[in-house]
Amino acid sequence: MPISERSASFDDLHVFLAVVEAAGFRVAARRLGLSPSTVSETISRLEAQVGVPLLTRTTRSVVPTEAGSAFAARLAPLFGEALAAMRDVANSKDVVRGRLKLNVPGAVMRDILPPLVDRFLKRHPEVQVEIVVEDRLVDITAAGCDAGIRYGEHLEQDMIAVPIGPRHQESGLAAAPSYLARHPVPKHPRDLLDHACLRIRFAGAALNAWEFEKGGETIRVDPPARIILGTAGVEALIHHALTGQGVLYSFRNWLDPHLASGALVPLLRDWWPRYDGPRLYFSSRFMPAPLRAFVDVVHEQSAAPPASADIRGRPPATGK
Known part of the structure; x- marks a missing residue:
């Protein structure tokens, strides 16, 4: 039967995108509240309608074919707009309903994003x-998110970007007094090559050099790593710094409480780099009601006077 005579249903397309995202029938079925056999039958029916295989099935995984990948890439933003339109219709003038899905780096989850989410949920329960x-x-968009948070160098040109959190942030370098009692205090960034260092690896990235700035001069050093942890292990890495295991180069806002208490000592303070803070970004094509309401909260926070004159920490340069 020609496809023009029988179009795929909205539900069938939803199932297809769920299988692509989950890379499997069972996981997709669990997320959709359907049986795996129903999901499999839906995909077979959809493939029969379009006339080409959309998925390659093996005993270990389900991956889209070339045609399936192209279909999913075109379908995902259209499906997202349709869902956004449905959510907007469900919203009355005074009550915002639906879902807000954000894709964010771990760096904003300590003290930048949580207060904004708390304020947003209090206003829109x-x-x-x-x-x-x-x-x-x-x-x-392909990941099914309404918006993301990234630092300036990561923003796509066709996206709207809104500053979120501090306009400027800073990296910091510190070590515990117990570590400094056993090692000389570094006087220049290159001195770190002779120190034990605690380093953060960002997902999918190489272990990048530490960057320092002073008087227009920029220096990058790649010091030896005593301990390496991903961003999910930041609390443990800070713990190792506090117990004197090495020098930590990190977001200043992660260091500030320990610098204030004296548990960590700032190092090379004149060399700490400063640059733009993160931004919330989203497609210019559509803006669902929950996202629009969240952006309003972000704008209000940006307009509010800062709680103190301190700069709130920024992510270290990673070359990403």
Whole structure:
């Protein structure tokens, strides 16, 4: 039967995208509340309608064919717009309902994003918020997210970007007094080559050099790593710094409480680099009601006077 005479249903397309995202029938079925056999039958029916295989099935995985990948790439943003339109219709003038899904790096989850989400949910209690925390760069539309948070160098040109959190941030370098009692205090960034260092690896990235700035001069050093942890292990890495295991180069806002208490001592303070803070970004094509309401909260926070004159920490340069 020609496809023009019988179009695929909205539900069938939803099932197809769920299988592509989950890379399997069972996981997709569990997320959709369907049986695996129903999901499999739906995909077979859809493939019969379009006339080409959309998925390659093996005993271990389900991956889209070339045609399936192209179909999913075109379908995902259209499906997202349709869902956004449905959610907008469901929203009355005074009540915002639906889901807000954000893709964010772990760096914003300590003190930048949580207060904004708390304020947003207090104002809009009927919205469900889902936060996907990952440091690798993804296409937020293809991933089914309404918006993402990234630093300036990661923004696509066709996206709208709104500053979120501090306008400027800073990296910091510190070590515990117990470590400094056993090692000389570094006087220059290159001195770090002779120190034990605690380093953060961002997902999917090489272990990048530490960057320092002073008087227009920029220096990058790649010091030896005593301990390496991903962003999910930041609390443990800070613990190792506090117990004197090495020198930590990190977001200043992660260091500030320990610098204030004296548990960590700032090092090379004149060399700490400063640059733009993160931004919330989203497609210029459509803006669902929950996202529009969240952006309003972000704008209000940006307009509010800062709680103190201190700069709130920024991510270290990673070359990503």
